[in-house]
Amino acid sequence: xxxxxxxxxxxxxxxxxxxxxxxxxxxxxxxxxxxxxxxxxxxxxxxxxxxxxxxxxxxxxxxxxxxxxxxxxxxxxxxxxxxxxxxxxxxxxxxxxxxxxxxxxxxxxxxxxxxxxxxxxxxxxxxxxxxxxxxxxxxxxxxxxxxxxxxxxxxxxxxxxxxxxxxxxxxxxxxxxxxxxxxxxxxxxxxxxxxxxxxxxxxxxxxxxxxxxxxxxxxxxxxxxxxxxxxxxxxxxxxxxxxxxxxxxxxxxxxxxxxxxxxxxxxxxxxxxxxxxxxxxxxxxxxxxxxxxxxxxxxxxxxxxxxxxxxxxxxxxxxxxxxxxxxxxxxxxxxxxxxxxxxxxxxxxxxxxxxxxxxxxxxxxxxxxxxxxxxxxxxxxxxxxxxxxxxxxxxxxxxxxxxxxxxxxxxxxxxxxxxxxxxxxxxxxxxxxxxxxxxxxxxxxxxxxxxxxxxxxxxxxxxxxxxxxxxxxxxxxxxxxxxxxxxxxxxxxxxxxxxxxxxxxxxxxxxxxxxxxxxxxxxxxxxxxxxxxxxxxxxxxxxxxxxxxxxxxxxxxxxxxxxxxxxxxxxxxxxxxxxxxxxxxxxxxxxxxxx
Amino acid sequence: xxxxxxxxxxxxxxxxxxxxxxxxxxxxxxxxxxxxxxxxxxxxxxxxxxxxxxxxxxxxxxxxxxxxxxxxxxxxxxxxxxxxxxxxxxxxxxxxxxxxxxxxxxxxxxxxxxxxxxxxxxxxxxxxxxxxxxxxxxxxxxxxxxxxxxxxxxxxxxxxxxxxxxxxxxxxxxxxxxxxxxxxxxxxxxxxxxxxxxxxxxxxxxxxxxxxxxxxxxxxxxxxxxxxxxxxx
Ligand SMILES: Nc1ncnc2c1ncn2[C@@H]1O[C@H](COP(=O)(O)OP(=O)(O)OP(=O)(O)O)[C@@H](O)[C@H]1O
Ligand SMILES: [Mg+2]
Numbered sequence: 001x002x003x004x005x006x007x008x009x010x011x012x013x014x015x016x017x018x019x020x021x022x023x024x025x026x027x028x029x030x031x032x033x034x035x036x037x038x039x040x041x042x043x044x045x046x047x048x049x050x051x052x053x054x055x056x057x058x059x060x061x062x063x064x065x066x067x068x069x070x071x072x073x074x075x076x077x078x079x080x081x082x083x084x085x086x087x088x089x090x091x092x093x094x095x096x097x098x099x100x101x102x103x104x105x106x107x108x109x110x111x112x113x114x115x116x117x118x119x120x121x122x123x124x125x126x127x128x129x130x131x132x133x134x135x136x137x138x139x140x141x142x143x144x145x146x147x148x149x150x151x152x153x154x155x156x157x158x159x160x161x162x163x164x165x166x167x168x169x170x171x172x173x174x175x176x177x178x179x180x181x182x183x184x185x186x187x188x189x190x191x192x193x194x195x196x197x198x199x200x201x202x203x204x205x206x207x208x209x210x211x212x213x214x215x216x217x218x219x220x221x222x223x224x225x226x227x228x229x230x231x232x233x234x235x236x237x238x239x240x241x242x243x244x245x246x247x248x249x250x251x252x253x254x255x256x257x258x259x260x261x262x263x264x265x266x267x268x269x270x271x272x273x274x275x276x277x278x279x280x281x282x283x284x285x286x287x288x289x290x291x292x293x294x295x296x297x298x299x300x301x302x303x304x305x306x307x308x309x310x311x312x313x314x315x316x317x318x319x320x321x322x323x324x325x326x327x328x329x330x331x332x333x334x335x336x337x338x339x340x341x342x343x344x345x346x347x348x349x350x351x352x353x354x355x356x357x358x359x360x361x362x363x364x365x366x367x368x369x370x371x372x373x374x375x376x377x378x379x380x381x382x383x384x385x386x387x388x389x390x391x392x393x394x395x396x397x398x399x400x401x402x403x404x405x406x407x408x409x410x411x412x413x414x415x416x417x418x419x420x421x422x423x424x425x426x427x428x429x430x431x432x433x434x435x436x437x438x439x440x441x442x443x444x445x446x447x448x449x450x451x452x453x454x455x456x457x458x459x460x461x462x463x464x465x466x467x468x469x470x471x472x473x474x475x476x477x478x479x480x481x482x483x484x485x486x487x488x489x490x491x492x493x494x495x496x497x498x499x500x501x502x503x504x505x506x507x508x509x510x511x512x513x514x515x516x517x518x519x520x521x522x523x524x525x526x527x528x529x530x531x532x533x534x535x536x537x538x539x540x541x542x543x544x545x546x547x548x549x550x551x552x553x554x555x556x557x558x559x560x561x562x563x564x565x566x567x568x569x570x571x572x573x574x575x576x577x578x579x580x581x582x583x584x585x586x587x588x589x590x591x592x593x594x595x
Numbered sequence: 596x597x598x599x600x601x602x603x604x605x606x607x608x609x610x611x612x613x614x615x616x617x618x619x620x621x622x623x624x625x626x627x628x629x630x631x632x633x634x635x636x637x638x639x640x641x642x643x644x645x646x647x648x649x650x651x652x653x654x655x656x657x658x659x660x661x662x663x664x665x666x667x668x669x670x671x672x673x674x675x676x677x678x679x680x681x682x683x684x685x686x687x688x689x690x691x692x693x694x695x696x697x698x699x700x701x702x703x704x705x706x707x708x709x710x711x712x713x714x715x716x717x718x719x720x721x722x723x724x725x726x727x728x729x730x731x732x733x734x735x736x737x738x739x740x741x742x743x744x745x746x747x748x749x750x751x752x753x754x755x756x757x758x759x760x761x762x763x764x765x766x767x768x769x770x771x772x773x774x775x776x777x778x779x780x781x782x783x784x785x786x787x788x789x790x791x792x793x794x795x796x797x798x799x800x801x802x803x804x805x806x807x808x809x810x811x812x813x814x815x816x817x818x819x820x821x822x823x824x825x826x827x828x
Contacts, residue, residue, distance in 0.1 A: 393732075417699045417706070424694045502690045505651060506704050506746075507679025509672070588646055591690055 007299075008312050012319075015288060017581075018494075019320050021487045022281055026324025027331060028483060029277040030364050032476040033270045034328065035335025036469065037360030040263030042336055043343070044216040045357075046350055047256055051214050053350075054115045054169035056252075057087075057205035058214070059228055060244040061236075068202035069241075076235050077204055081228075087113045087205045090198035093181045094151040100179040101189045103150060104203075108194035113205050114169055116192065120144050121164030124194045130160040133190035134167050138176055140189050141165065150191060166192065172348050173251030175462070214246075217256045222247070255347050258465040261547045262339075265453070265469055268543055269446065273480070274364060276442040278371055280484055283435035285317050285376040287491050289383050296384055297391035310380030317376045318369070325365040332361055335472060342468035403427040422519045433524065436488050440528025440567065441535060443484050446477035448536035448563045449543060455559055456550025466549065482570045489521045489574040493581050500582055501590035514582050518575045525571040529564035536563070596663075597624035598786060599648070599754065604657035604667070606643050606809075617643040618809045621657070625802060627753075630780040630820070631788045632796050635806035641790040642758055644806065648788065649684050649756045650677040662753055680708050683747030685757040685776075689739045691731040697742045698727040704746045717749040718742070721775055737768035744772065748779055755779060755787045762792075773799070773823045795828035 012019060050056065061077065063069045068090070069077070077086060089106035108116070108123055108131065119134055121144040130150065135141025142148060142162045149157040168190065171177065176186035208214075208228070213221045229243040247253050289296075292313070299309050340352050383391070403423050406412050412420070426433060450473030457466040493500070496517055503513045537552065544550045606618040617640045625631055635641050646652040647659060650666055653674070659666040661681065669677060678684075691700050698714050705711035718727055721741040731739050740760060747755055757776060761769030773789070777799065780787035789796070797803045798821045805812040 417695065417702045420699065421692060421695050421703075428694065498690065499692055502692065503703075504675075505649075505678060505684050505690075507675055507677070507682070507707060509675055512707075588651055591686055591688070592642075 004308075004312070008315065011292075011312060011316060015316070015494075017490050018284060018288060018487070019316065021483060021490065022284060022317070022320035023324040023327070025277060025280055025480065025483045025487065026321050026368060027328045028476055028479045029273050030325050030328035030361065030368065031331030031335060032472070032480075033273050033364040034332030034358075034361035036262075036266040036339070036472060037270050037364075038332065038336045038357045039339045039469070040259045040266060041357045041359065042340060042352075043255065043259035043262070043349075047216040047252065047259070048214065050169060050172070050252075050350055051216075052211060054117070055113050055207060055211075056169050056246070057113050058208045058225065058245060059206035059232070060170075061204040061206065061232060062242045062244065063202040064240055064242060065202075068200040069204065073236055073240065074201060074204070077206070077232070080231060080235065081206045082209065084112075085207050085209060088198060088201040089203045089205065090195070090200045091203045092153040093179055093187065094153065095179075095182060095185075096151060098185075099189070100182060100185050100187050101151070101191060102177075102179075102187045103191045103193060105193045105195040105198045107196050108192055113207050116166040116168055119165045119167055121162070124163050127194070128158065128160050129163045129194070131164045131166045131192040131194075132162050133171070133192075134165050136174055138174070138186060138188065142189075148191070150193065160191075160193070167348065170249060171251060172249070172255060174346055174348065175250065216259075217247070217253065251347060254462065255343075255349075258343070258463075261549060262465060262469055264547045265466075265473075265543065268546065269449070269473060270360065270364065272442065272446060273476075274367065276439060276446070276480065276484070277368055278375075279435060279442070280439045280487065281317065281321065281368070281372045282375045282379075283432075283439065284487060284491065285313065285372065286379050287432065287495065288316075289313060289376075289380055291495055293383065293391045297388040300384065300388045300391070306381055306384035309384045310377055313380050314373050314377045317372050321369045321372055325369060328365070329361060339465075339468050339472060343465045346462070346464040418516060419519070422516070422523065426520050426523050436524045437528045437531070439484050439488070440481075440525055441532045443477055443481035444529055444532035444563060444567045445536040445539050447474065447481055447566065448532060448559070449540050450474035450477050451559045451563060452536075452540045452552070452555050453543070453550060455555040456544070459554055463549075478566065478570075481567060482573065485521075485525060485567070485570045486574040486577065488524070489518070489571070489578050490581070492521055493517055493578055497585060497590050500585050501587040504585070504587040505591065510579075510583050514575070514579050517582060521575065522568075522571060525567055526564075529567035532567070533560060533564065596660075598627040598662055599625040600658075600660045602658045602660075604644075604647065604659060605655045606640070606647060606652070607655045616809055618647075618654075621811055623804060623811060623814045625786055625788075627662075627786050628780060628784040629786055629801040630777050630799070631786070631802045631804065632800035633788060633790045633804045633806065634792075634794060634797060635812075637792070639806040640809040641806060643809075645756050645758050645788065645790055648754065649682045650674040651684075680710075680750070681753040683750050683752040683755040685740070685743050685747050685755070685760045687759040687762040689731070689736075689743045689763075691739055691742055691746075693731055696728045696730055697723055697734065697745075700731070700742055701746045701749050705749045708750050708752075710751045712749045712751050714745070714749050717745045721745045721748075735768075737764050737772065740764060740768075740772055741775065744775055744779075748783070751783075753786065755785050757787070757789045759790055759792070770823055777823060793828060795826050798826055799823050 074088065087106055089104055091102065091104050093100055093102045116131065124130055132142040133139050144162055144165060146162045147159050148162060150160050151157050179185045179187050208224065213224055215221060225245045225247065229245065232241060232243045296309055337352055343349060405423055450470050453466060454470035454474060457463040457470050500513055500517065503516060541552055601621050601623050604618060604621040608615045608617055621644065633641050633644065647654050654667045657667060666677060692703060695703060697718060701714035701718060705714055715727060718724060721744055723738060723741055723745065726734060726738065734742065760776065761772050764772060776787050776789060779785055800817055801820055802814065802816050804814045
């Protein structure tokens with residue numbers, strides 16, 4: 001018991017760098033996946049909450065006649081939807097000094113539909129008191145207590161006192177509201193006047209009986225809306241009424257469609273991140289198991305069972321993924337909040353809902369932990385079940401195999417043998433080469449995709465939300481890429497301990513030794529960075545197509561240059577950080593035994 | 596002045612477990628072209644001594660002078676240069692690069708020295724002329740050890756240091772390897788130092804150094820060395 005505890009402790013101590021790297025990779029990966037993944041559900045929830053809290057109207061019926069709806073038309077609407085489900089308003093705009101003011105007249109005290117949120121002050125109590133829409137970049141607003149003059153549509157003005165500042169739930173979007181009396185201008189102030197029964201009714205707002213149907217623009221809701229519109233137009237006549245729905249409400253609907261785009265982007269990236277993470281963690285563990293062959297053989301000869309030996313390594317990856325996963329929770333939460341915050345810059349969104357979603361977090365955490373533990377255990381068992389004699393021999397590439405280049409003597413003979421050895425190391429260990437290059441390709445493709453989305457998103461005025469998500473993808477895939485490369489370099493150094501010591505004994509200088517090890521990493525990183533470009537092209541094309549946003553043509557040409565440069569820069573950084581690890585290798589200790 | 600001279604050499608290992616004196620006041624002198632055997636029980640300090648001679652570690656105090664060069668005063672980079680040009684090292688476990696052929700393993704050493712010998716001909720001299728392009732995994736233990744000796748010889752160093760070179764080999768192969776090392780010292784006029792547990796080998800040496808508990812027990816010259824083939828153990 002104690003011995004196995006100590007040997008487990010040794011394993012952690014010996015491979016502490018790898019433990020930390022796996023933890024960091026898992027933090028970045030699960031943090032990204034849960035953070036980005038939860039954005040769409042959170043926004044959808046927010047939209048639903050908004051819809052329910054303010055009892056947002058489903059239809060907005062606008063009379064096309066200057067005199068508004070007739071009594072008969074109103075009665076018609078009431079029979080269609082029920083009198084308790086509509087509000088009748090009179091809405092007009094006036095132009096003064098080139099400024100457009102919109103004025104709503106309806107019973108503000110009842111407030112059953114499209115409830116105004118009172119940000120400041122109180123509701124009006126008489127005809128000379130009004131509410132004013134809050135100040136934004138576009139609306140000039142007012143202060144409680146201000147006296148403003150409100151023009152009548154028929155002429156003449158009345159002085160009114162502002163008793164409250166409000167926010168209209170239909171004005172979610174921080175964009176211009178075009179005036180309907182002058183298409184070239186935007187509304188710059190919105191005033192609400194309380195009237196028990198407006199003399200003219202030109203706007204009618206309708207809510208559907210069934211409030212659960214909406215479910216942030218569900219398909220069934222869309223059907224219901226179409227059906228209702230059809231009904232209104234048939235009953236009242238195309239010339240008399242225009243029926244608008246939330247699908248035409250730019251603020252709410254575009255927020256919803258951005259949420260959906262984000263949802264699609266996140267699913268693609270979540271899948272990609274997940275695959276790369278699994279590959280990286282698994283290849284790290286399988287190389288660690290290869291390095292521990294002697295240890296495993298030793299324990300086998302001492303009579304430990306294969307499952308007991310393998311259990312130790314499975315525990316290692318369990319701890320690493322568990323630690324990373326737990327720490328990722330905060331990262332994910334913060335990330336969702338940040339992206340949400342970035343969208344708030346463009347939409348008047350309710351406060352970040354405390355109704356947290358954990359779906360993506362639990363799902364990705366579960367998969368990563370389960371899959372890496374199972375894979376490590378399976379690989380460990382395969383190794384541990386071998387005969388100790390086999391395990392004591394170093395794992396070498398197939399004896400006498402030649403790399404492709406050796407068959408081209410013109411090239412091969414010109415290489416210094418140091419390069420020959422490098423090429424053999426790079427290309428002869430097929431699965432190692434494959435896993436390394438694929439993980440580098442994967443992370444640089446992700447980075448390229450983030451950069452591509454960013455390029456396209458900055459071109460659009462209203463794509464704040466996609467800019468935010470692109471930036472997040474860039475940051476996280478860059479972090480992943482840096483960690484993946486660091487991890488690979490670190491493993492390479494640790495696997496080559498003995499060779500490094502041999503070179504040192506032969507009198508190789510530090511630079512020559514580090515060069516020998518790092519050349520391989522550079523070659524693999526270079527191959528990965530280059531292959532990342534065509535594959536990134538295909539991937540980006542697919543992403544753009546799927547989310548119906550952006551295109552390869554809109555990307556900056558230098559993104560394609562910068563991307564491989566970033567990968568190579570990370571490689572340079574990793575080698576810089578790991579140089580000391582090589583220099584510090586104790587050649588005497590490393591060469592003492594067979595181990 | 597002697598070719599190699601050690602004066603009051605001490606080596607102390609400091610670790611968490613405490614300080615340990617592995618060598619105390621080691622003094623001896625050796626001449627060029629000699630075949631020297633270092634004997635002593637396990638833990639006596641033989642490897643420690645060889646590491647100091649080979650510039651793989653630094654003495655705590657005292658002086659080591661090889662052919663006028665004071666090794667014990669060299670800095671890290673100078674020590675690397677010393678190993679590069681003046682020292683040939685043969686290990687018990689060969690330490691060949693697994694992904695390089697026999698010839699490439701030798702080239703790895705010669706490429707960085709000035710007066711190196713031709714790798715292919717040295718390999719032929721050690722009897723591996725037919726195996727130049729084989730990888731270590733394709734060679735037997737004795738053959739691998741011969742590659743590692745060829746690697747040390749081809750550097751054309753001033754001293755050849757061998758730490759239990761026959762430790763992992765059978766009787767006959769071991770004898771062949773020792774013959775090879777002996778011939779190197781005579782034909783190429785090199786100082787060859789071999790560390791061994793095998794008491795019988797003292798008869799083949801020009802000079803024998805025996806160590807015990809980190810101290811030199813005795814150093815003596817063998818007037819009439821016996822050829823290895825005639826020694827039995
Ligand atoms: N790095 C080290 N740190 C602490 N003590 C050490 C270190 N290396 C060797 N020693 C100690 O120094 C003493 C001499 O070790 P050395 O390896 O020189 O012995 P040796 O004569 O070569 O033995 P063997 O014949 O078993 O190889 C031993 O007691 C050993 O425990
Ligand atoms: Mg020893």
